[in-house]
Amino acid sequence: MAVLYLTLLGGCGGMEESFPPEEPSVTGETEAATPTVERVEAPLASPVAANGKLQVVGNQIRNQNGVAVQLKGMSLFWSQWGGAFYNASVVNSLADNWKVTVVRAAMGVENGGYLTNPAAEKARVKTVVDAAIAKGLYVIIDWHDHNATAHTAQAKAFFTEMAQRYKNTPNVIFEIFNEPDNETWTQVRAYAVEIIGAIRATGAPNLVVVGTPTWSQDVDVAASNPITQYPNVAYTLHFYAGTHKQGLRDKAATALSKGIALFVTEFGTCGSSGNGNLNLAETQLWIDFMNSRKLSWANWALNDKAETASALVTGSSTTGNWPDSALTPSGAFIKQKLLQ
Structure with missing residues (x-):
């Protein structure tokens, strides 16, 4: 069990992990009357004050003024861990x-996550979302x-509730499927159309x-049959620089040339x-690629697990204001890129 636990806690990109089956609990039902958060004025000079509602135009994500925008930030670790x-x-x-402009709340679904403890996981997500809105x-x-x-069914109920709550809030982005592994694009596309329909x-x-x-590497496949039923849809590209190199950048370039936003x-x-x-060095090549195409990004992960991808050393403060001594080599590199 210890080996399994450590495997599941690893990074997310391209791992061929085999999750144990888990019985979905009867969870994810939307509340009878989900309150809608009214739009609040973003603080002056904040990313949302400057850019407002995000919109996909062609193969770009643009701001409220139609100008291509590139968000940069950090992903939190699996919420249950x-x-x-x-x-x-x-x-x-x-x-x-x-100086991040985006934060990602990675709500774990299986393995002790949302399917097991929906109220606790939703509460964590709302805490992060509401804090981001305030900033x-x-x-x-x-x-x-x-x-x-x-x-x-659980995803549809969850996103219906979140969409009802945050539909007036331009800060919020819905990422409806982290990393399909063995599913075909036909399967993922059908799922996405259903979930996006519920959100809209x-x-x-x-x-x-x-x-x-x-x-989330076969973006070129998705680009050959994109979702056309709904507007304002972008597609996920994930990479891990020690594994995914020029070949994946070529796939991304192909997808962009076919007109989808990443x-x-x-x-x-x-x-x-x-x-x-x-x-x-390879990470810098990726950053150059993303910068040249204004691809928004979030680094995995703002966490202190003893692994290379973590931005923080084990035992770091869980309340922020980290000194340089608390940063891993990865964390120090990414923070530098965010501050540039």
Whole structure:
């Protein structure tokens, strides 16, 4: 069991992990009357004050003025294991000290996550989202699952509730399927159309990001048959620089040339296991690629697990304001890129 636990806690990009089956509990029912958060004025000079509602135009994500925008930030770790970092102090520190423009709340679904403890996981997500709104940051609500097509009903209920709550809030981005692993694009596309339909049915116009096959790497496949039923949809590209190199950049370039917008909602500076093989030179090549195409990104992960992908050393404060001594080599590199 210890070996399994450590495997599941690894990075997310391209791992061929085999999750044990889990009986979906009777969860995810929307509340009888989900309150809608009224739009609040973003703080002056904040990312949301400057850019407002995000919109996909062609192969770009643009701001309210039609100008291409590139968000840069951090992804939190799986919420059921990294939940100590799901607090306002962490969000504030990332905004003030790291100058992030986006934070990703990676809500774990299986393995003790949302399917087991829906109220606790939703509470963690709402804490991060509400803190991001208060700081004027963009925030990704991520259904952090490799088997989402097996949990369509729960995902639909969850995103219906979140969309009803945050439909007036331009800060919020919905990431509806983290990393499809063995699903075909036909399967993922059908799932995405159903979930996006539920989101749009609430009146929520928010940007939606759709996972792509093979741990969100086959963006070129998605680009050959994109979702056309609904507007404001981008597609997920994930990479781990120690594993995924020019070949994946070529796939991304192909997808962009076919006219879809990409969002790198997760990437690591190391191998796809989340550990070993720190490759900052290849990470810089990826950052140059993303900058040249204005691809938004979130680095995996703001967490203190003892692995290469973590931004913080083990035992770091869970309330932010980290000194340089608390940063791992990966964390120090990414913070530098955020401050540039």
